[in-house]
Amino acid sequence: MFKGKARAYTNIALIKYWGKENQALILPKNNSLSLTLDGFYTETEVLFTEEATKDCFYLDGVKQSEQATKKVTTFLNLVRERANCPFFAVVRSHNHVPTAAGLASSASGLAALAGACNQALGLNLAPKELSKLARRGSGSACRSIFGGFVEWDRGDSDETSYALPIDAQGWEQELAMIFLLINDQPKDVSSREGMQRTVETSAFYPQWVKEAQADLHIAKEAIQHHDFQKLGTVMEANALKMHATTLAAVPPFTYWSPDSLRAMNLVRSIRQAGLFCYFTMDAGPNVKVLCQKKDIAAIFEVLSSTFSDQQMVVAYAGPGIELLE
Numbered sequence: 001m002f003k004g005k006a007r008a009y010t011n012i013a014l015i016k017y018w019g020k021e022n023q024a025l026i027l028p029k030n031n032s033l034s035l036t037l038d039g040f041y042t043e044t045e046v047l048f049t050e051e052a053t054k055d056c057f058y059l060d061g062v063k064q065s066e067q068a069t070k071k072v073t074t075f076l077n078l079v080r081e082r083a084n085c086p087f088f089a090v091v092r093s094h095n096h097v098p099t100a101a102g103l104a105s106s107a108s109g110l111a112a113l114a115g116a117c118n119q120a121l122g123l124n125l126a127p128k129e130l131s132k133l134a135r136r137g138s139g140s141a142c143r144s145i146f147g148g149f150v151e152w153d154r155g156d157s158d159e160t161s162y163a164l165p166i167d168a169q170g171w172e173q174e175l176a177m178i179f180l181l182i183n184d185q186p187k188d189v190s191s192r193e194g195m196q197r198t199v200e201t202s203a204f205y206p207q208w209v210k211e212a213q214a215d216l217h218i219a220k221e222a223i224q225h226h227d228f229q230k231l232g233t234v235m236e237a238n239a240l241k242m243h244a245t246t247l248a249a250v251p252p253f254t255y256w257s258p259d260s261l262r263a264m265n266l267v268r269s270i271r272q273a274g275l276f277c278y279f280t281m282d283a284g285p286n287v288k289v290l291c292q293k294k295d296i297a298a299i300f301e302v303l304s305s306t307f308s309d310q311q312m313v314v315a316y317a318g319p320g321i322e323l324l325e
C-alpha cells in the first residue's frame with residue numbers, strides 16, 4: 001500500500017492557455033502566465049493498494065462516475081507506468097472553494113493529485129519535473145505547482161513544456177482578485193472541448209496565438225516594473241481576444257452570460273471613475289476582477305450595488321504545492 005497527500009491552490013491565467021499543439025501530451029500552442037491564489041485549493045489523497053480492483057475517485061466524499069474518473073485514471077496510468085506500480089488506486093479530493101463558486105478546480109485538483117502520487121510512489125520529482133507530470137493531467141495544473149506569478153513555457157515536447165515561478169520581488173502580495181460568481185449554469189462546453197473546437201474551426205484562432213505570445217511579453221515586463229495598470233490592461237485585452245475566438249468557432253459558442261457582460265461593464269465604469277481594476281474570464285460565466293489591495297474596499301462598495309456578498313469572494317496571491325503526509 002502506497003499513500004500520498006498534497007494540497008494545491010488554484011491559479012487564474014492573466015495570459016490564457018487556449019489551444020493545444022499536442023492533445024496526448026497536452027502541449028499548448030502558446031505560453032501562458034497565471035497568478036496562484038490562496039483562497040481556493042484542493043487536497044488530494046491517493047492510495048495505491050492491491051485490494052483495489054479498479055481506480056476509484058471520490059470528490060468531496062461523492063464517488064465519481066466512470067466518465068468523471070477518466071481524467072484521473074489516464075493520469076494514474078501514467079504514474080503507474082513511471083513507477084512500475086501494478087496497483088489500482090483510491091483517490092479522494094476535497095475542493096476548498098466557496099460552495100456557490102462553481103470554480104474550475106481541475107488545475108488545483110490535478111496538481112494536488114500529481115503531488116500526492118509523487119509522494120506515494122516515491123518518484124521524488126523536483127518541482128519542475130512535477131510541473132511536467134501535472135501538465136499531463138490538465139494543462140493549467142502545471143502552473144499550480146508554484147506560488148505567485150507563474151509562466152508556463154509551451155516548449156515543444158513533454159520534456160520542455162513546464163511552468164516556472166516569476167520572481168516579482170513580493171509585488172504579488174499587493175494584489176487581489178475578486179471573484180464575481182455569476183449564476184453558474186452548468187458549463188455545456190468544457191475548457192478541453194472548447195479549446196479543441198476553437199483550434200480546429202475558428203478563423204480567429206491563428207491570430208490568437210500571435211497575440212497571446214506578444215501579450216505575454218507585455219505582461220512579464222509589467223510584472224518586472226510592478227506596473228499594475230499595464231498588467232491589468234494586457235490581461236483584460238488577452239481575455240477578450242481568447243473569448244473572441246469562440247465566437248468564430250464552428251459551431252460558435254460563448255462562455256459569457258448576460259450577467260457576465262453586466263459585470264464586465266461595471267468593472268469598466270469603476271475604472272473610468274478612477275479605481276484601477278480589470279476583469280478576466282475563463283471557461284465559464286464567472287468574472288474575476290484583478291485589483292490592488294489598497295482599493296478593495298472602494299471597489300467592493302461599488303460592486304455590491306449589483307452583486308450580493310455571497311456572489312463576491314476575494315483571494316490573494318497563494319503558495320505552491322504543499323505535501324500533507
Ligand SMILES: O=C(O)C[C@@](O)(CF)CCOP(=O)(O)OP(=O)(O)O
Binds near residue numbers: 026
Ligand atoms: O487557465 C487558462 O490558462 C485558461 C483556461 O482556464 C480557459 F479559459 C484553460 C484551462 O484549460 P484546462 O482546464 O487546463 O485544459 P486541459 O489542459 O484540457 O485540462
